[in-house]
Structure formats: C-alpha cells, structure tokens
Amino acid sequence: MSDVSDKTDTTGKRMGLGRRELLALGAGFTLGGISPPAAAAIEPWRQPQPETGEPASPPRVAMLVYPKMVLLDLVGPLTVMNLLPAEVHLVWKDKSPVSTDVGLPVTASTTFAECPENLDVLLVPGGISGTVQCMNDLEVITFLSQRGASTKYVTSVCTGSLVLAAAGLLKGYRATSHWAVADLLPLMGARPARGRVVRDRNRITGGGVTAGLDFGLVLAALLKGEEEARRIQLTLEYSPAPPYRNGTPEEAGPERTAEVKRRRRALDEQARVAAEAARDRLGL
Amino acid sequence: MSDVSDKTDTTGKRMGLGRRELLALGAGFTLGGISPPAAAAIEPWRQPQPETGEPASPPRVAMLVYPKMVLLDLVGPLTVMNLLPAEVHLVWKDKSPVSTDVGLPVTASTTFAECPENLDVLLVPGGISGTVQCMNDLEVITFLSQRGASTKYVTSVCTGSLVLAAAGLLKGYRATSHWAVADLLPLMGARPARGRVVRDRNRITGGGVTAGLDFGLVLAALLKGEEEARRIQLTLEYSPAPPYRNGTPEEAGPERTAEVKRRRRALDEQARVAAEAARDRLGL
Numbered sequence: 001m002s003d004v005s006d007k008t009d010t011t012g013k014r015m016g017l018g019r020r021e022l023l024a025l026g027a028g029f030t031l032g033g034i035s036p037p038a039a040a041a042i043e044p045w046r047q048p049q050p051e052t053g054e055p056a057s058p059p060r061v062a063m064l065v066y067p068k069m070v071l072l073d074l075v076g077p078l079t080v081m082n083l084l085p086a087e088v089h090l091v092w093k094d095k096s097p098v099s100t101d102v103g104l105p106v107t108a109s110t111t112f113a114e115c116p117e118n119l120d121v122l123l124v125p126g127g128i129s130g131t132v133q134c135m136n137d138l139e140v141i142t143f144l145s146q147r148g149a150s151t152k153y154v155t156s157v158c159t160g161s162l163v164l165a166a167a168g169l170l171k172g173y174r175a176t177s178h179w180a181v182a183d184l185l186p187l188m189g190a191r192p193a194r195g196r197v198v199r200d201r202n203r204i205t206g207g208g209v210t211a212g213l214d215f216g217l218v219l220a221a222l223l224k225g226e227e228e229a230r231r232i233q234l235t236l237e238y239s240p241a242p243p244y245r246n247g248t249p250e251e252a253g254p255e256r257t258a259e260v261k262r263r264r265r266a267l268d269e270q271a272r273v274a275a276e277a278a279r280d281r282l283g284l
Numbered sequence: 285m286s287d288v289s290d291k292t293d294t295t296g297k298r299m300g301l302g303r304r305e306l307l308a309l310g311a312g313f314t315l316g317g318i319s320p321p322a323a324a325a326i327e328p329w330r331q332p333q334p335e336t337g338e339p340a341s342p343p344r345v346a347m348l349v350y351p352k353m354v355l356l357d358l359v360g361p362l363t364v365m366n367l368l369p370a371e372v373h374l375v376w377k378d379k380s381p382v383s384t385d386v387g388l389p390v391t392a393s394t395t396f397a398e399c400p401e402n403l404d405v406l407l408v409p410g411g412i413s414g415t416v417q418c419m420n421d422l423e424v425i426t427f428l429s430q431r432g433a434s435t436k437y438v439t440s441v442c443t444g445s446l447v448l449a450a451a452g453l454l455k456g457y458r459a460t461s462h463w464a465v466a467d468l469l470p471l472m473g474a475r476p477a478r479g480r481v482v483r484d485r486n487r488i489t490g491g492g493v494t495a496g497l498d499f500g501l502v503l504a505a506l507l508k509g510e511e512e513a514r515r516i517q518l519t520l521e522y523s524p525a526p527p528y529r530n531g532t533p534e535e536a537g538p539e540r541t542a543e544v545k546r547r548r549r550a551l552d553e554q555a556r557v558a559a560e561a562a563r564d565r566l567g568l
Contacts, residue, residue, distance in 0.1 A: 072363045072520075075386065079356045079493070082386045090388075102359065102366045104374075104390060158521075179521055196525035208521025209363070210497060217527050227540075230530040234544050236356075237442075237463055237492025239531025240524035241480035243501050246514040247523025256511075260518050 059086045059120040059223045062147070064160075065108050066092060066140070068130025071100035073157045076212030077123060080220050083232045091115050093139060101128055112143045120223065122151040126158025126178060126209065129267060135166040135274035145169060155204040155219065157212040162271060164205070165190050166278035174200040178208035179249055180264055184275040189284050210247075213238060343370045343404040343507045346431065348444075349392050350376055350424070352414025355384040357441045360496030361407060364504050367516045375399050377423060385412055396427045404507065406435040410442025410462060410493065413551060419450040419558035429453060439488040439503065441496040446555060448489070449474050450562035458484040462492035463533055464548055468559040473568050494531075497522060 061081050063074060074090075081088050089110040092098060097105035124144065127134075134140045144167040148154045156164050161177040162184060164170050171189035176182060176198040185192045191200075197218045198205050204222075206215030217238070221229035249257040261268070345365050347358060358374075365372050373394035376382060381389035408428065411418075418424045428451040432438045440448050445461040448454050449472035458477040459469055469476045475484075481502045482489050488506075490499030501522070505513035533541040545552070 070363075072359050075356050075359045075388075078386045078388075079354075088387075102362050103372075103393075104359075104362075106388060109387075196523070197527075207523075208519075210520050210522045210524065213494060214525050214527065221527065226528070230528050230536065230540060231544060233526060233528055233530040234533070234536045234540060235492075236494050237531055238494040238526055239480070239491075239529075239535060240494065240526065241498050242517060242522055242524065243481075243498065243505065244510070244514050244517055245523075246517045247521055249518070251523060252514065252518045256514060256518055260515060 061086045061121040062089045062091045063123040065090045065106050066130050067098040069127035073125035077216040080216030119151040121153045124156045124160035124163045126160045131159045132270045132274045134163045141167045157206040158208045161205045173203045175205040187275040187279045345370045345405040346373045346375045347407040349374045349390050350414050351382040353411035357409035361500035364500030403435040405437045408440045408444035408447045410444045415443045416554045416558045418447045425451045441490040442492045445489045457487045459489040471559040471563045
C-alpha cells in the first residue's frame with residue numbers, strides 16, 4: 001500500500017477517520033486494529049467518557065478474513081461494530097491482501113500470532129471456495145478452536161458456521177448457515193436450526209450473506225444494550241424493503257431453488273467433502 | 285499493493301475469481317473493471333452463451349469511489365451487480381486507495397479519464413464528509429454531469445443523491461436520500477420523495493446505507509429482468525429480519541431520531557452549506 005489518500009494509521013494498512021467523522025456517524029472512537037498501547041499513544045480521547053459513564057474499553061472483536069471470502073458477509077457486521085464502537089481486529093495468517101468475491105482485496109490488521117487473547121467476539125464470515133479451504137486448513141482450525149475456547153461470543157455469518165463447526169466449536173450447539181449448506185452442519189456435530197440469527201448459549205450464527213446486518217444488530221444489543229443497537233439501526237436506515245419475497249427456498253419455491261443449487265453444485269460438493277473430513281478429524 | 289494472496293488481475297489493483305468460483309455464486313463471468321480488450325485476452329469465455337442466448341456484453345456500470353465514503357453503500361450494490369454479472373468500474377480521479385468509514389481502503393479500477401462513455405449505470409454511493417467534499421469538487425461534479433447526460437440509469441445510494449443533485453442531475457426529478465439530509469434535495473432542484481428506492485424516469489435513488497441492497501435488486505431487475513433479480517436475492521438469502529422496527533424516524537420515534545441527528549449535526553450542517561453553494565452554482 002504505497003499511496004494512500006486521506007489519512008493512514010501508524011501501520012499504513014488500514015485507515016481510520018477522525019473523531020469528528022466518527023461522531024458524525026454516531027461512534028465515539030475506533031481503534032481499527034491498532035494494538036492498545038499504540039492506540040493510547042495516538043488517541044488521547046480513549047478515556048472513560050464522564051458524560052455517559054461509558055467504560056474505557058470498547059468490546060474487542062476479531063473477524064477472520066481469508067482469500068475467496070464474501071466481502072458483504074464481513075462489511076455488514078463490521079459497519080455495525082464500527083458504529084458501536086468496538087475495537088475490531090481483522091485477523092489472518094499474515095498481512096497480505098486477500099481476495100474477495102467482488103474483486104476488492106482486504107488486508108488483515110492483525111495476524112493470528114498478534115491477536116489478543118481476551119476477545120469479546122470471534123466472527124467467521126462466509127465465502128466461496130475459501131471457506132472450504134479454511135475448513136481443511138489446520139492452522140486456521142487450530143487458531144479458531146484455541147480462541148473460541150476463551151471468547152465471550154463465538155459467531156459466524158453465512159457459510160462461516162461450517163468453519164466454526166470444522167473447528168469443533170459447534171458440537172452440541174444449535175446453529176444456522178447459508179440455506180444451501182445448512183444440511184452439512186450435523187455432520188460436524190451441530191444441531192441445525194432455521195432462523196435469520198440463531199443463538200445457543202454463547203454461539204451466535206447468522207444465515208446467508210445479508211443476514212450479517214441482522215446478526216450485527218443482535219450482537220450490538222448483547223454487547224451494549226438495545227438502545228445502542230436501535231441507534232445504529234436508525235443511523236444505517238435499516239428498514240429493509242426487498243423488491244420480492246424471494247430470500248429463502250420457501251419464499252422462492254422449488255424451481256428457483258433448484259436453479260441456484262445447480263449453479264452452486266461444485267462448491268457445495270467441496271464443502272461436503274470438507275465436512276466429512278472434519279467429522280472424521282473430530283471423531284464423530 | 286505489493287503482495288496479493290490468491291489471484292490478481294493484470295493491473296494488480298483488483299482481484300477477480302475464476303469462472304468456477306463465479307458460477308458457484310450464480311454469476312457467469314465478471315470483468316472487474318478490466319477494460320474490454322484486456323478482458324477478452326484473458327477471459328476466453330467472454331463470448332455469447334449459446335445455451336441461454338445471453339448477449340455477449342454485460343451491463344456496464346461505473347460506481348464512484350472517494351475518500352471518506354461509506355463502504356456498505358458500495359458493497360451492497362456491488363455484490364448484486366457482481367452476481368448479475370455486470371462489468372463494474374470503480375471510478376475516481378486516480379488509483380490511490382481511498383479511505384472508508386470502516387477503515388478498509390478501496391482502490392479505483394478506472395480513472396475518470398479512462399471511464400467508458402457508454403455506461404448503462406452511473407452510481408454514487410454515500411459517505412461521511414467525503415460526500416460534502418464531492419459536492420464542492422468541480423472535477424467530480426463535471427465528471428458526473430458529463431457522464432450523467434449520456435448514461436442509461438443515473439443512480440445513488442444514501443447521501444450519494446446529494447452529489448448527483450449538486451451536479452444538476454436531479455433538477456425536476458423525484459429523489460430520496462438518507463433520511464437525515466433528504467430536506468437538502470429541494471435546495472438543488474430535486475423533488476424529495478420518501479421511499480426505500482425512488483425511480484423517476486432514468487433516475488433511481490436509494491435511501492440510507494442499507495437501502496443499497498434493495499436498490500441493487502431493483503436495478504438488477506431493470507437490467508436483466510425479474511427472474512435474475514430473484515435468483516440473486518435467493519443466492520444472498522435476502523429475507524431480512526431486523527431485530528427492531530427502528531430503521532426510519534417514524535419507526536424510531538422523535539427522541540431516538542433527535543439523538544442521531546444531534547450526533548450528525550456538524551456533518552449535516554456542512555452538507556447544507558454545500559447544497560446552498562450548489563444551488564447558487566446551478567442558478568436556482
């Protein structure tokens with residue numbers, strides 16, 4: 001990243017906006033993946049907010065980024081968490097840009113090794129074949145299963161739940177996924193549940209792609225209360241009005257569903273093979 | 285962008301996925317801002333699809349990117365257009381990464397000078413103070429007013445409509461914007477209309493941030509028909525279920541609305557000053 005318009009943070013990898021910008025969007029501050037000591041040095045307002053009695057530390061959120069992910073799965077929850085505000089770390093093995101479905105690369109702010117231990121949220125977004133690769137990647141699986149054991153909320157959007165399940169994190173939990181692959185969850189010990197956002201104890205899983213917004217608001221309410229979630233919903237004017245009632249197989253009907261499944265067949269078969277390998281690895 | 289995991293296109297600025305990946309998501313191909321001759325050389329499948337009789341050329345879409353934009357305003361419609369598929373150009377003055385609200389930079393694929401003349405869609409997403417800067421930036425205004433005169437659909441999401449209006453492109457047209465600034469539209473000759481997606485002749489404007497998904501599907505139906513839009517809606521599992529009914533001032537009630545407006549006050553005042561300057565420039 002040699003040439004960055006506007007501001008850049010000390011690492012040059014991600015860019016934050018000024019406090020005035022963030023206030024305008026309803027946020028108090030953001031750390032944008034800067035580790036706390038550096039942030040304290042450059043963000044002197046990161047102090048308890050006397051007028052509201054807000055605690056000094058925002059929720060600490062790690063979101064996995066990986067090659068061949070679906071960008072919208074990430075940007076929905078990321079936008080909500082940014083307005084909360086949360087301290088968000090985009091985590092991956094390294095800080096090389098990774099590809100996304102829409103051709104815009106994303107760069108991790110934090111490596112697995114740098115990722116803080118005491119997370120409030122661990123989120124795995126969904127993807128295309130990158131999701132299958134993560135299910136089969138022991139470095140990814142090991143990172144998730146270690147952090148998942150000590151994180152307050154272990155979460156996913158879309159096919160990200162397949163990766164959580166492959167890491168053994170959904171064994172015995174109710175969970176959802178993109179409708180086209182939700183039938184793979186029980187192979188890895190999860191109890192499949194239909195629902196836009198499914199919570200079972202500290203596991204929170206969202207449905208396909210666009211469920212990331214509903215998921216993000218549910219998470220915001222858990223972290224900072226209903227009023228904060230409502231403020232963010234109004235800021236984002238989230239009063240959806242889809243042109244058709246066609247977002248689920250039930251709504252779309254069998255013919256349209258078969259057509260979408262047909263186009264996804266090769267990918268969904270790869271996911272099944274990976275789920276079966278994970279089942280064997282987990283001894284299920 | 286020195287080190288890119290996975291694939292990179294010939295410019296190294298944006299990354300496309302293979303045909304198999306795209307088919308899995310329901311798309312036939314994408315050009316991702318690559319100009320047609322280069323694309324033809326590296327994407328041999330960019331031919332008429334004999335099995336469906338699909339025309340050779342996908343819709344040609346230019347989306348403005350700019351510093352201090354809101355990433356979700358872009359990624360909603362971009363995700364839908366990518367599945368259509370469309371030939372998408374992310375356009376800006378130059379190809380330096382620009383900042384976004386969530387700290388992830390975005391890089392234009394196409395400069396104003398390189399942008400094709402015969403566009404099917406011109407889209408301006410919304411933003412924070414970057415939107416105000418665009419309203420005041422004669423280079424941006426000139427580009428938009430020139431391209432807007434010959435583009436099939438002139439469109440916006442969120443506060444992007446303020447930029448279209450400042451370029452004189454909404455004079456006499458019904459249009460919408462983020463609820464907090466919709467009152468500025470008439471200063472620039474537009475006729476404010478409430479609605480998630482408002483169409484008046486070839487102008488299509490969406491409401492705040494999350495309206496980009498509804499807008500994208502409406503646009504997809506106009507470009508390729510209702511069945512294609514429905515296929516994309518099912519692929520993205522767009523059957524929204526917000527946790528609260530709190531996405532508009534009417535839903536949220538006066539107290540919550542006042543609180544969000546209070547936090548936005550400085551930004552909205554800057555937008556008003558820019559709208560007044562545009563009004564004078566447009567001779568209204």
